[in-house]
Amino acid sequence: MIRVAVVGAAGRMGTSVVQALEEADDMTLSLAVDGRDGLEGITSDNTDVAVEFTVPQASLDNVLTLVGRGVDLVVGTTGWTDEGLDQVRQALEQAPREHQSVFIAPNFAISAVLADHFAAKAAEYFTSAEVIELHHPDKVDAPSGTAIHTAQAIGKARRQAGLGPMPDGTQGAADSRGQVIDGVHVHAVRLQGLNAHEEVLLGNSGEQLSIRADSFDRSSFMPGVLLAVRTIASGSHPGLTVGLDRFLDL
Amino acid sequence: MIRVAVVGAAGRMGTSVVQALEEADDMTLSLAVDGRDGLEGITSDNTDVAVEFTVPQASLDNVLTLVGRGVDLVVGTTGWTDEGLDQVRQALEQAPREHQSVFIAPNFAISAVLADHFAAKAAEYFTSAEVIELHHPDKVDAPSGTAIHTAQAIGKARRQAGLGPMPDGTQGAADSRGQVIDGVHVHAVRLQGLNAHEEVLLGNSGEQLSIRADSFDRSSFMPGVLLAVRTIASGSHPGLTVGLDRFLDL
Amino acid sequence: MIRVAVVGAAGRMGTSVVQALEEADDMTLSLAVDGRDGLEGITSDNTDVAVEFTVPQASLDNVLTLVGRGVDLVVGTTGWTDEGLDQVRQALEQAPREHQSVFIAPNFAISAVLADHFAAKAAEYFTSAEVIELHHPDKVDAPSGTAIHTAQAIGKARRQAGLGPMPDGTQGAADSRGQVIDGVHVHAVRLQGLNAHEEVLLGNSGEQLSIRADSFDRSSFMPGVLLAVRTIASGSHPGLTVGLDRFLDL
Amino acid sequence: MIRVAVVGAAGRMGTSVVQALEEADDMTLSLAVDGRDGLEGITSDNTDVAVEFTVPQASLDNVLTLVGRGVDLVVGTTGWTDEGLDQVRQALEQAPREHQSVFIAPNFAISAVLADHFAAKAAEYFTSAEVIELHHPDKVDAPSGTAIHTAQAIGKARRQAGLGPMPDGTQGAADSRGQVIDGVHVHAVRLQGLNAHEEVLLGNSGEQLSIRADSFDRSSFMPGVLLAVRTIASGSHPGLTVGLDRFLDL
CATH class of the missing domain: 3.30.360.10 (Dihydrodipicolinate Reductase; domain 2)
Known part of the structure; x- marks a missing residue:
C-alpha cells in the first residue's frame, strides 16, 4: 500500500487527487494539507510520495522542504523555470535517503x-x-x-x-x-x-x-497522477524526471 | 428527357458535367462546346438547359446570348457582380419565351x-x-x-x-x-x-x-448541378435565381 | 409559479432536474418521488406538471396513472413504442381535465x-x-x-x-x-x-x-427540460407532443 | 532496376500499381496479369518481385504458386488467416531460392x-x-x-x-x-x-x-507499395513479414 500525502488538498486539482486516492486499491491517503504549516506533518515515516498541486510561487519551496525530509514527490504545479529545476536536482543530490525521486509534469492527461x-x-x-x-x-x-x-x-x-x-x-x-x-x-x-x-x-x-x-474535466488528469505515484513509489526513477511521457512505454 | 448543352465542356468542371449527364437517366447531352463560336449551335430547338462553367470574363456574354436565344441556363462560373446580375434580369424580361429561367450559384456542393x-x-x-x-x-x-x-x-x-x-x-x-x-x-x-x-x-x-x-473532389458538385438542371427544366423558377439553397426544401 | 413534481428524483437525471428547478425563478418543486408508491402523493391539487425520468419498464404506467389523476407531464424516459404512445393518447382523451398535455422527448439537449x-x-x-x-x-x-x-x-x-x-x-x-x-x-x-x-x-x-x-454532461439537458415544462404549463400544446423540435423555431 | 510483375493488374489497386511503377525510376514492369492462367508467365527469370492485389479466395494460391517458382512477393490482398500465413511460412522454408521473401500488409497507407x-x-x-x-x-x-x-x-x-x-x-x-x-x-x-x-x-x-x-484516394497507397517492393528486393527481410510498420522507424 503506497502512503500518499496531498499538498494543496483544498484546491481544485488537490480535491480531485484526494478523491482518486480514495478510489485506488493500492494507495492510502496519509495526509491532506494546505499552506506552509501543513507541510510540517509530512515525513518519510508516514508518507511514501507527496503529490503537490499548489501555485508557482509556493511549489519550489514545498518541494525543497519535502526532499530535505526524505519524501518523494509528484508535482503538478505549472510555471517551473530551468533554475527551479536545477535547485531540485541539487537538493536531490544532498537528500537524506538514497535514490530519492521527484517527478514534475506540466500535463497529466x-x-x-x-x-x-x-x-x-x-x-x-x-x-x-x-x-x-x-x-x-x-x-x-x-x-x-x-x-x-x-x-x-x-x-x-x-x-x-x-x-x-x-x-x-x-x-x-x-x-x-x-x-x-x-x-x-x-x-x-x-x-x-x-x-x-x-x-x-x-x-x-x-x-x-x-x-x-x-x-x-479534471478527472482526466487522475490516471496520469496515479501512474506517476506508482512509478515514483517503485523507485525506478531516482533523481528528477520531467514529463509524463518518460513514464509511458513508447 | 431533358436536353442539356454544356458550355465550357473542355474545362475541369465542364468535363465532370458531361460525364455526370451521361450517367443521368433523365437527361441527354445535346451539345458540348467551348469558346465563343461553340455557342452558335445551341438553340431552344435542340436544348432545354445550358450548363455554363467558363471564366468570369466570358460568362456574362454567354448567358446574355443564350437567354436571347430562348435557352434556360444553370451557371457555375464565379465572380458575378451585382451589375452583371442586373443585366441578366433585364435580358430575362425581354426574352423570346415566357417564363425563361437562369440559375447562378457560387457553390454546387x-x-x-x-x-x-x-x-x-x-x-x-x-x-x-x-x-x-x-x-x-x-x-x-x-x-x-x-x-x-x-x-x-x-x-x-x-x-x-x-x-x-x-x-x-x-x-x-x-x-x-x-x-x-x-x-x-x-x-x-x-x-x-x-x-x-x-x-x-x-x-x-x-x-x-x-x-x-x-x-x-469535383464530383461532389455534380448532384447539385443535376438538381439545378432538373429544377430549371421544370419551369418552377422563372426569372433569375441565385444560390442552391433556393432549390432545397429547407 | 409552476408547481413541478419530479418522478425518478433519485436517478441521475432526476437529481439534475431537482437542482435546475431550485435555480429556476418561475418554478417550485412540489414533490420529488421514486418508485411506484411515490406516485400516490402527486395530484392536480399540488402539481401542475410532473417531470418523469425513470426507466422504460415503469414509464408508461407512471404516465397513465398521472394522466388519470389530471396531471400534465414532461417525460424524458426513453424506449417508447408506438403502442405506448397510443395508450397515452387514449388516456388523454378520457382524462379528467380538459386540454391535458403530455410531452415526451427522446432527448432534451x-x-x-x-x-x-x-x-x-x-x-x-x-x-x-x-x-x-x-x-x-x-x-x-x-x-x-x-x-x-x-x-x-x-x-x-x-x-x-x-x-x-x-x-x-x-x-x-x-x-x-x-x-x-x-x-x-x-x-x-x-x-x-x-x-x-x-x-x-x-x-x-x-x-x-x-x-x-x-x-x-447532464447540465446540457436542463434548458430543454425547463423549456418543455414552461410550454406544457402554458397549455399551448394539449394532447400528446413528441420531440423538443416542436417547441423550437425551425 | 527492380523487375516487378503485377498480379490483379486489371483491378482498381492493380491499375494504380502499374501506373506507379511506370513513374518509379528504379523499377520496371515485367508482367501485368489477371486470373489463374496469367500467373504462368511469371518466373524468377523475368521477375524480382510480384505485387499481388487480387481477392481473398485467390490470394493464398497465387502466393504459394509464386513462392514455389522462386519469386518474392508484396501482397496487398486482405483477409489473411493465421492458417494461410502458416502455409506461406512453410512454402518459404521449402522455396527453391535461399532467403526468399514474402511481405503481406493489410494496408499500405x-x-x-x-x-x-x-x-x-x-x-x-x-x-x-x-x-x-x-x-x-x-x-x-x-x-x-x-x-x-x-x-x-x-x-x-x-x-x-x-x-x-x-x-x-x-x-x-x-x-x-x-x-x-x-x-x-x-x-x-x-x-x-x-x-x-x-x-x-x-x-x-x-x-x-x-x-x-x-x-x-488510391494514390495514398502507392508510396507504401513502392517502399515495400524496394525493401523486399533488397533482401533485407527474408521469410514472411507482415505489416508496413516493420519497415518504418517507430
Whole structure:
C-alpha cells in the first residue's frame, strides 16, 4: 500500500487527487494539507510520495522542504523555470535517503501526452502539419502551452528529417492562418461548453492522419497522477524526471 | 428527357458535367462546346438547359446570348457582380419565351450549402460559434469565400436574436485566434491531401453542435448541378435565381 | 409559479432536474418521488406538471396513472413504442381535465435536437446516411433512443423523396455493420470518458455532410427540460407532443 | 532496376500499381496479369518481385504458386488467416531460392499504418477502446482487414498489460454494438463519397484519445507499395513479414 500525502488538498486539482486516492486499491491517503504549516506533518515515516498541486510561487519551496525530509514527490504545479529545476536536482543530490525521486509534469492527461508524442513521431512522414487547440472561453492564454509544445516538437522532427517548409499558397499573410510556431500553424478556438482539447492534422497527397486529445474535466488528469505515484513509489526513477511521457512505454 | 448543352465542356468542371449527364437517366447531352463560336449551335430547338462553367470574363456574354436565344441556363462560373446580375434580369424580361429561367450559384456542393444554412439556423441557440475551413495548400485566398459567407450568416442570426458578443477570455489579441468576421472567429487550415472542407462549431454550457462539409473532389458538385438542371427544366423558377439553397426544401 | 413534481428524483437525471428547478425563478418543486408508491402523493391539487425520468419498464404506467389523476407531464424516459404512445393518447382523451398535455422527448439537449432535425432535413439530398451514437459505458440500452429517432426520421425522409435502398456491397450480413433501423445503419459506441454523443454521416459522390451533437454532461439537458415544462404549463400544446423540435423555431 | 510483375493488374489497386511503377525510376514492369492462367508467365527469370492485389479466395494460391517458382512477393490482398500465413511460412522454408521473401500488409497507407501502430501503443493506458472504419459502399468485406488488425493489436496490448474486459452496460447483446474482435468492438460504416478511413477511440475517465486515418484516394497507397517492393528486393527481410510498420522507424 503506497502512503500518499496531498499538498494543496483544498484546491481544485488537490480535491480531485484526494478523491482518486480514495478510489485506488493500492494507495492510502496519509495526509491532506494546505499552506506552509501543513507541510510540517509530512515525513518519510508516514508518507511514501507527496503529490503537490499548489501555485508557482509556493511549489519550489514545498518541494525543497519535502526532499530535505526524505519524501518523494509528484508535482503538478505549472510555471517551473530551468533554475527551479536545477535547485531540485541539487537538493536531490544532498537528500537524506538514497535514490530519492521527484517527478514534475506540466500535463497529466495521458491522452494529451500521447497525442503530443505521436504527433512528433509521425511528423517526419508527412508533407503538412497544423495544430488546432480548443478550450473553454475563460482560458486567458492562446495558444495553449501544450499546443506550443506540440508545434515545437513537430518543427524539430521536420528539421531532423530534412523536410523543408510546408506548401502554403496563401503565403502566410492572412489572419485566418493562425500563429506560426517553429514553422507550424497553430489555431486556437474558444467555445462555451468545451474544456481542453487538441487536434493535430498531418497530410500527404491523398491521405490525412488526425490525432486528437479531449480532456472533458479534471478527472482526466487522475490516471496520469496515479501512474506517476506508482512509478515514483517503485523507485525506478531516482533523481528528477520531467514529463509524463518518460513514464509511458513508447 | 431533358436536353442539356454544356458550355465550357473542355474545362475541369465542364468535363465532370458531361460525364455526370451521361450517367443521368433523365437527361441527354445535346451539345458540348467551348469558346465563343461553340455557342452558335445551341438553340431552344435542340436544348432545354445550358450548363455554363467558363471564366468570369466570358460568362456574362454567354448567358446574355443564350437567354436571347430562348435557352434556360444553370451557371457555375464565379465572380458575378451585382451589375452583371442586373443585366441578366433585364435580358430575362425581354426574352423570346415566357417564363425563361437562369440559375447562378457560387457553390454546387450540397453538403456545403446545407452546412452553411444549418449553421445560420442553429446560431441563435448557442453562446459561442467559430468556423474552421480546411483546404489544399494551393488555394490562394484565406479564409474561403464560403467560410466568410457562413461567418456573416452566423453574425446576422446572432444580431437578430439579440445575442451579445461571445465570451472570450483571450480578449482578441492573439494571432492564433484567427480572423474575426462579423464577430465570428474564422480559422483557415492548409494541408496537403485535403480538398475543400468546412466545420462550424457551436457551443453552450455542457454541449456542442458540429456541422462539417467535406468536398473530396469535383464530383461532389455534380448532384447539385443535376438538381439545378432538373429544377430549371421544370419551369418552377422563372426569372433569375441565385444560390442552391433556393432549390432545397429547407 | 409552476408547481413541478419530479418522478425518478433519485436517478441521475432526476437529481439534475431537482437542482435546475431550485435555480429556476418561475418554478417550485412540489414533490420529488421514486418508485411506484411515490406516485400516490402527486395530484392536480399540488402539481401542475410532473417531470418523469425513470426507466422504460415503469414509464408508461407512471404516465397513465398521472394522466388519470389530471396531471400534465414532461417525460424524458426513453424506449417508447408506438403502442405506448397510443395508450397515452387514449388516456388523454378520457382524462379528467380538459386540454391535458403530455410531452415526451427522446432527448432534451438542444444540440441533439437540432442535429436530429437537420439530419432529417438533409436526408433526401444524399445517397447514403448512417448514424453513430457514442455514450458512457453505463448506458443500458443500445442504440440510444435519439439514434433510433434520427434513423427513423432519415428513413422517412428518404421514402418521401422516393429514394431506394442505400448502396451496400456488404449486403447487410456482417455484425460490424450495426443495427438497421428503417433502412439506416446505426452504430453504438460505449466508451469510458464519454457522456452522450451522436454523429450523422450523409454521403454523395465526392462529398460528405457530418452533423454531430456532443452532450458533455447532464447540465446540457436542463434548458430543454425547463423549456418543455414552461410550454406544457402554458397549455399551448394539449394532447400528446413528441420531440423538443416542436417547441423550437425551425 | 527492380523487375516487378503485377498480379490483379486489371483491378482498381492493380491499375494504380502499374501506373506507379511506370513513374518509379528504379523499377520496371515485367508482367501485368489477371486470373489463374496469367500467373504462368511469371518466373524468377523475368521477375524480382510480384505485387499481388487480387481477392481473398485467390490470394493464398497465387502466393504459394509464386513462392514455389522462386519469386518474392508484396501482397496487398486482405483477409489473411493465421492458417494461410502458416502455409506461406512453410512454402518459404521449402522455396527453391535461399532467403526468399514474402511481405503481406493489410494496408499500405502511411497514415493508416501509423494510426494502427499508435492505437496499439496507447491501448494499455485506456479503460475503453473501439474501432470505427468507414469505406465506400462497393467494399465487399466488413470490417476491413485494417480494422481487424487494429482491434487485434489493441486486444493483445490490453492482455499483455493485464487489463480486463472493457466496461459495457449493454452486455454485448445489441446488433448496434458492432462486431467484437479480441474483446474490441469494431463498427463498419459504408457511405457514398468516402474512400477508406479508420478511427480509433480510446477512453479514460474524463478523457478521450482519437486517432484517425483518412485515405481519400488510391494514390495514398502507392508510396507504401513502392517502399515495400524496394525493401523486399533488397533482401533485407527474408521469410514472411507482415505489416508496413516493420519497415518504418517507430
